[in-house]
Amino acid sequence: MSNRPIILGIVGDSAAGKTTLTRGIAQVLGDENVTVICTDDYHRYDRTQRAELGITALHPDCNYLDIMQQHLSLLRTGQPILKPVYSHKTGTFEPPQYIKPSKFVIVEGLLGYFTRGCRDSFDVKVYLAPPESLRAKWKIKRDTMKRSYSPEQVLAELEKREPDSESFIRPQRKWADVVVSFYPPSDEIEEDNSHLNVRLVLRPTIPHPDFIKILELSDGGTESAVRLGLDRDMGKPVDVLEIDSHATAEQVSKLEKVLCQEMPDLFPHCSLGGNLELGKITGTTDEILQSYPLALTQLLISFHTLKATHVHHF
Numbered sequence: 001m002s003n004r005p006i007i008l009g010i011v012g013d014s015a016a017g018k019t020t021l022t023r024g025i026a027q028v029l030g031d032e033n034v035t036v037i038c039t040d041d042y043h044r045y046d047r048t049q050r051a052e053l054g055i056t057a058l059h060p061d062c063n064y065l066d067i068m069q070q071h072l073s074l075l076r077t078g079q080p081i082l083k084p085v086y087s088h089k090t091g092t093f094e095p096p097q098y099i100k101p102s103k104f105v106i107v108e109g110l111l112g113y114f115t116r117g118c119r120d121s122f123d124v125k126v127y128l129a130p131p132e133s134l135r136a137k138w139k140i141k142r143d144t145m146k147r148s149y150s151p152e153q154v155l156a157e158l159e160k161r162e163p164d165s166e167s168f169i170r171p172q173r174k175w176a177d178v179v180v181s182f183y184p185p186s187d188e189i190e191e192d193n194s195h196l197n198v199r200l201v202l203r204p205t206i207p208h209p210d211f212i213k214i215l216e217l218s219d220g221g222t223e224s225a226v227r228l229g230l231d232r233d234m235g236k237p238v239d240v241l242e243i244d245s246h247a248t249a250e251q252v253s254k255l256e257k258v259l260c261q262e263m264p265d266l267f268p269h270c271s272l273g274g275n276l277e278l279g280k281i282t283g284t285t286d287e288i289l290q291s292y293p294l295a296l297t298q299l300l301i302s303f304h305t306l307k308a309t310h311v312h313h314f
């Protein structure tokens with residue numbers, strides 16, 4: 001058993017779904033065992049200064065990546081940090097917070113894998129990569145509802161940010177152990193969020209659960225709602241697991257069994273264990289819905305995070 005905090009990274013562009021994914025993982029690990037850090041707090045400039053300087057929040061120079069790296073190293077050895085605080089409500093900084101790491105630390109943000117020093121602090125690295133059109137839709141909704149922007153401002157901001165997204169954010173995908181892409185079924189582009197499928201790229205940088213068993217159960221063919229295959233991602237060979245939103249309870253159950261066989265701690269959180277809490281999303285009229293692809297993604301990442309506690313790192 002590891003006697004230091006386990007650090008999980010959830011990296012991706014703005015509104016890629018980091019907070020949504022993190023919520024369920026924290027629930028599986030136990031909210032009382034989890035410290036969540038958002039690296040937006042390490043911005044160097046506030047909203048007004050960024051506008052004056054003509055720099056976007058995605059640019060490495062717009063963030064104290066050196067301090068972030070120091071803090072990650074401290075958290076990894078169980079030491080407290082005095083973390084800056086950036087308020088998305090006001091676009092300004094607030095007094096710093098004293099943070100003592102719990103058993104698990106989830107670090108979510110834009111540039112977590114940009115420097116080698118930061119990357120080395122993570123036990124498990126996840127990158128979120130929804131199609132850009134879906135991310136734009138999510139960002140417009142979230143920023144207009146929660147961050148006091150107009151839709152026109154969000155669209156202009158997305159356009160302004162694109163060169164930095166391309167240069168600094170998207171290349172980080174190559175460092176991830178798991179790349180998560182929620183996507184709409186091709187013929188239902190305007191479908192609501194509850195009908196998204198997920199594509200999980202599983203890099204051989206960490207040992208994944210033995211999903212090949214689902215193929216042995218003979219429902220992993222191209223027509224199935226759960227598919228496992230081989231592919232290349234950024235030039236390197238990877239396994240790819242795809243789960244459609246219309247996967248049946250039986251198919252979901254089989255996947256959960258594969259996870260639970262290796263990690264029985266997950267059982268109480270599975271739908272087969274009677275839990276319907278994971279995979280919660282907000283629908284178009286703010287109703288709460290459940291997505292199997294999201295729930296299984298949260299379980300898989302929790303699997304890896306729990307597994308990291310069994311590996312001794314010192």
Ligand SMILES: Nc1ncnc2c1ncn2[C@@H]1O[C@H](COP(=O)(O)OP(=O)(O)OP(=O)(O)O)[C@@H](O)[C@H]1O
Pocket residue numbers: 012013014015016017018019020021109138139141142182193194196281282291294
């Ligand atoms: N898996 C998902 N299924 C359905 N909707 C989702 C999913 N992930 C995200 N969303 C939608 O996208 C919006 C933005 O997601 P979220 O706040 O999780 O992004 P984020 O990456 O944490 O954003 P930021 O880094 O800018 O704070 C959510 O409010 C939600 O409506």
Ligand SMILES: O=C(CO)[C@H](O)[C@H](O)COP(=O)(O)O
Pocket residue numbers: 013014015040047057058087088089091110147
């Ligand atoms: O890309 C983002 C990640 O959340 C934000 O836009 C960035 O952190 C700046 O915040 P704000 O737009 O609230 O000033």
